[in-house]
Amino acid sequence: MGAMIQKDDGFDAAKSEPAIRFGHVSKVFGGVRALDDVSFEVGRGEVHCLAGENGSGKSTLIKIITGVYRPEPGAEMEYFGKAETSVTPNSARGRGIAVIWQDLALFPEMTVAENIAFDTLLGIRPRLVSHKGMRDTARAALAKLGVDLDLEARLNTLPIAQRQVVAIARALVSDARLIFMDEPTASLTQAETDHLLAVVRTLSAAGVAVVFVSHRLAEVLEISSRVTVLRDGRLVGVYQTQGMTQSRLTELMTGKTFDTVVGARDTAANRKVLEIENLTRRGEYEDVSLVVRAGEILGLTGLIGAGRTELCHTLFGMTRPDRGTIRLNGKVLTMNSNRDAVAAGIAYVSEDRLALGLVQPQSIADNLVIPVLDRISGADGLISRRKKGDLVRKWLVDLAIKTGRPEDAVATLSGGNQQRVALAKWLATEPKVLILDSPTVGVDVGARAGIYKIVRALADQGLAILLISDEVSEVHFNADRILHMAGGRMIGEYDPRRTTLHELEEAVYA
Amino acid sequence: MRSFIRAYPTEARLFAVLVAICLFLSLASDSFFTLGNFASLLNNNSVNVIWAVGLLVVLIAGGIDISFAVAASVVQYLCVYAFEAIGGGGWVIGFLVAGGIGITIGFINAALIHRFRIISIVVTIATYNAMFGLLMFITSGRYLYNLPEWWTNRVTIFETQTAQGTWVELALPVAVMAGAMAATWFLIRHTTTGRQLFAFGDNPEGARRAGINIALMQFVAFGWMGLMAGIGGLMQAHIVQEVVPNALIGRELDVLAAVVLGGARLGGGRGSVLGCFLGVLLVAVTQNGLNLLGVSPFAFKMVVGVIILSAISMSNLKLAGLVKVMRGGR
Ligand SMILES: Nc1ncnc2c1ncn2[C@@H]1O[C@H](COP(=O)(O)OP(=O)(O)OP(=O)(O)O)[C@@H](O)[C@H]1O
Ligand SMILES: [Mg+2]
Numbered sequence: 001m002g003a004m005i006q007k008d009d010g011f012d013a014a015k016s017e018p019a020i021r022f023g024h025v026s027k028v029f030g031g032v033r034a035l036d037d038v039s040f041e042v043g044r045g046e047v048h049c050l051a052g053e054n055g056s057g058k059s060t061l062i063k064i065i066t067g068v069y070r071p072e073p074g075a076e077m078e079y080f081g082k083a084e085t086s087v088t089p090n091s092a093r094g095r096g097i098a099v100i101w102q103d104l105a106l107f108p109e110m111t112v113a114e115n116i117a118f119d120t121l122l123g124i125r126p127r128l129v130s131h132k133g134m135r136d137t138a139r140a141a142l143a144k145l146g147v148d149l150d151l152e153a154r155l156n157t158l159p160i161a162q163r164q165v166v167a168i169a170r171a172l173v174s175d176a177r178l179i180f181m182d183e184p185t186a187s188l189t190q191a192e193t194d195h196l197l198a199v200v201r202t203l204s205a206a207g208v209a210v211v212f213v214s215h216r217l218a219e220v221l222e223i224s225s226r227v228t229v230l231r232d233g234r235l236v237g238v239y240q241t242q243g244m245t246q247s248r249l250t251e252l253m254t255g256k257t258f259d260t261v262v263g264a265r266d267t268a269a270n271r272k273v274l275e276i277e278n279l280t281r282r283g284e285y286e287d288v289s290l291v292v293r294a295g296e297i298l299g300l301t302g303l304i305g306a307g308r309t310e311l312c313h314t315l316f317g318m319t320r321p322d323r324g325t326i327r328l329n330g331k332v333l334t335m336n337s338n339r340d341a342v343a344a345g346i347a348y349v350s351e352d353r354l355a356l357g358l359v360q361p362q363s364i365a366d367n368l369v370i371p372v373l374d375r376i377s378g379a380d381g382l383i384s385r386r387k388k389g390d391l392v393r394k395w396l397v398d399l400a401i402k403t404g405r406p407e408d409a410v411a412t413l414s415g416g417n418q419q420r421v422a423l424a425k426w427l428a429t430e431p432k433v434l435i436l437d438s439p440t441v442g443v444d445v446g447a448r449a450g451i452y453k454i455v456r457a458l459a460d461q462g463l464a465i466l467l468i469s470d471e472v473s474e475v476h477f478n479a480d481r482i483l484h485m486a487g488g489r490m491i492g493e494y495d496p497r498r499t500t501l502h503e504l505e506e507a508v509y510a
Numbered sequence: 511m512r513s514f515i516r517a518y519p520t521e522a523r524l525f526a527v528l529v530a531i532c533l534f535l536s537l538a539s540d541s542f543f544t545l546g547n548f549a550s551l552l553n554n555n556s557v558n559v560i561w562a563v564g565l566l567v568v569l570i571a572g573g574i575d576i577s578f579a580v581a582a583s584v585v586q587y588l589c590v591y592a593f594e595a596i597g598g599g600g601w602v603i604g605f606l607v608a609g610g611i612g613i614t615i616g617f618i619n620a621a622l623i624h625r626f627r628i629i630s631i632v633v634t635i636a637t638y639n640a641m642f643g644l645l646m647f648i649t650s651g652r653y654l655y656n657l658p659e660w661w662t663n664r665v666t667i668f669e670t671q672t673a674q675g676t677w678v679e680l681a682l683p684v685a686v687m688a689g690a691m692a693a694t695w696f697l698i699r700h701t702t703t704g705r706q707l708f709a710f711g712d713n714p715e716g717a718r719r720a721g722i723n724i725a726l727m728q729f730v731a732f733g734w735m736g737l738m739a740g741i742g743g744l745m746q747a748h749i750v751q752e753v754v755p756n757a758l759i760g761r762e763l764d765v766l767a768a769v770v771l772g773g774a775r776l777g778g779g780r781g782s783v784l785g786c787f788l789g790v791l792l793v794a795v796t797q798n799g800l801n802l803l804g805v806s807p808f809a810f811k812m813v814v815g816v817i818i819l820s821a822i823s824m825s826n827l828k829l830a831g832l833v834k835v836m837r838g839g840r
Contacts, residue, residue: 066719067721068718068719088721089718089719089720089721090721092721093721099719101716101719104716105713105715105716105719105720106713106716107708107709107712107713107716107717107779108712108713108779109708109712109775109779109780110705110708110709110712110779114705118709118720119720121702122702122705122706122709124702125702126701126702126703127701127702128700128701128702129699129700129701129702129704129705152513152517
């Protein structure tokens with residue numbers, strides 16, 4: 001495919017002097033060609049988006065520019081007008097480049113302050129540590145983001161969204177001239193995302209270039225002036241975002257077109273599977289009642305602190321309610337642990353599955369079959385290779401997981417593909433009730449469609465599905481019914497067929 | 511106090527357990543809660559603490575070292591020959607030579623680990639066997655008694671007479687232990703290199719992406735371990751006034767257990783000097799108590815095993831949560 005680079009006319013900074021200019025970048029991992037002769041250019045002070053499906057090579061390109069990976073010979077690299085032949089993470093940082101990594105790359109055992117101030121105060125030549133300096137630096141960076149965190153808290157005590165905030169703050173500390181943000185909004189709520197986008201605009205106005213990666217195309221179009229599109233490791237082109245639409249961008253990324261239609265159906269007559277009555281857990285949620293029917297996808301939306309995740313923890317047996325009842329297929333269910341929940345047929349795909357759900361060094365195949373070992377073992381109690389192979393192949397195809405071989409370690413997959421493995425792992429348990437907490441965070445448009453096709457197919461087989469998302473459009477197009485939760489209470493119910501997306505967004509984000 | 515418990519839950523818990531055991535032993539035995547007994551506890555465990563803070567640094571950096579006790583024996587033998595060759599020596603030269611040889615052995619471990627990307631447990635088991643084999647082969651298992659005078663003469667750093675008229679004294683190894691603890695504390699808390707060791711142990715890939723020099727981390731960690739192994743070896747020979755090739759075999763596991771008991775995490779990123787000290791002390795106090803109570807020495811190891819298991823499994827009980835509950839009265 002010939003690169004059909006469109007000349008940019010709108011962005012002046014890019015024309016004058018680029019912050020970075022890369023040409024003929026290729027990268028091969030074993031047999032996988034992650035990048036193939038890609039060129040990439042970012043103007044000073046420009047907000048530039050890097051778009052592409054999962055596994056298209058976005059993170060790999062970022063790692064090459066920041067000196068983590070070495071490109072194949074023949075690459076041309078230029079930083080702020082100076083050509084380079086080799087870069088290391090240190091020299092890249094010295095040139096004024098900072099990164100928010102897709103996998104955060106933070107230090108879980110260290111404090112919030114240490115994580116934020118790491119690059120400027122700890123990751124340097126031997127000298128004395130200034131504990132006060134670290135706290136001041138961290139506080140200033142968090143203030144830029146308008147958030148307040150306990151600076152002395154260990155990072156691993158924070159929920160994933162706050163860790164993301166720490167990763168963002170860390171990149172803002174150094175006086176960077178170019179910041180890469182690899183899916184910084186993946187686990188942020190709408191309000192936090194808005195705040196980040198405002199920070200990006202401020203940075204850009206101050207002459208700092210930002211390279212932004214996100215699978216939420218609305219964000220991409222809102223924030224950037226140009227977008228570079230990759231597909232299968234190759235450059236598709238560089239485009240002005242002025243006049244670009246989501247569907248056009250999707251087409252460029254995937255080579256296919258997707259149409260979004262409201263998929264809701266009438267499920268009111270179906271058998272009730274999960275019933276919750278007046279469920280209360282003090283300080284988390286109050287008087288929650290809901291019903292999920294067989295074959296139904298019930299959407300649950302709301303802002304952060306709405307109590308959605310806490311409710312899920314109770315439904316999955318991880319916490320106990322103070323009051324109220326949970327019924328499964330008409331029978332009252334009391335659970336002492338999540339093992340009870342799994343035994344009862346409840347599966348929960350949690351929002352931070354990337355951190356908790358996968359054994360990174362193990363193979364994709366082994367990760368997939370962990371919860372279903374008994375189903376794939378033969379009469380002798382040993383694992384049947386044939387059954388395992390069949391199961392793994394089925395899920396790799398169904399979720400279109402892009403992988404070299406099923407024996408490769410999960411760690412070698414792109415972020416979005418890891419996500420799909422985590423999802424497939426739970427789907428393989430064939431549960432009765434499936435709780436999906438933000439299942440498409442960090443998943444590209446094409447794969448989202450794939451995941452929803454599967455979720456719909458599971459519902460059609462009679463599964464009761466509780467779908468949680470803070471992307472209102474996601475529940476609007478995919479749920480049969482939508483509940484709106486705020487402040488720990490259910491405050492509204494909507495029928496997607498009778499409500500427009502706009503009305504729903506007004507209701508939730510207002 | 512509360513912030514301490516929050517930041518160092520393991521150390522706080524360990525301290526509570528230690529206090530409880532001490533209280534019990536003071537009631538059960540007359541001779542436990544005496545100045546003399548405490549002094550001898552410190553004198554007898556200083557070498558273990560010196561090794562423990564060395565091992566701590568390796569554990570923080572995500573590694574493990576099985577070979578340090580054998581390394582200490584090697585240091586002792588080489589020191590004897592070296593002092594003979596230079597015709598005596600003294601404490602300053604002693605520390606330099608013992609520390610230098612120790613660091614060299616640590617660097618060999620680090621080089622093998624870094625150069626060939628082999629995990630540290632495998633490398634140090636290999637060097638353990640190689641060094642021990644070589645030591646036994648070359649010395650034919652011979653003991654050495656002809657140590658220089660300065661090395662074996664007792665050095666008292668503090669003495670006092672109790673009301674009963676017995677002399678209580680702290681010996682040189684206790685001072686060296688204090689120095690080793692202070693230096694290690696300074697390294698891991700107050701230097702950027704020390705904090706980088708934590709980061710490297712915690713998330714090696716993250717550390718690499720932050721541009722941390724991975725080779726340097728391995729050399730600092732194992733070099734520090736080697737330094738402590740050497741100094742500990744020097745002190746050990748000073749105490750027992752002889753050098754025996756297989757005397758220290760097995761000590762590595764006692765020290766490792768004490769360090770892990772003190773809150774260092776196998777796998778890296780967590781641990782403190784205070785924890786090491788308390789860990790060694792807990793094991794020592796328990797043994798000491800059993801001794802005073804007249805329990806058969808053969809039961810010691812078993813009881814110590816039980817203590818370690820129960821202390822580690824108690825980490826499920828969150829002390830900070832307990833404090834909150836007690837304060838809130840709920
Ligand atoms: N260390 C590695 N070893 C082997 N293969 C790798 C490695 N890193 C990346 N890959 C492969 O390179 C390709 C591109 O991955 P990359 O992470 O750059 O994708 P991405 O565009 O960032 O995707 P996502 O949106 O899912 O994050 C994928 O096929 C991935 O499996
Ligand atoms: Mg990526």
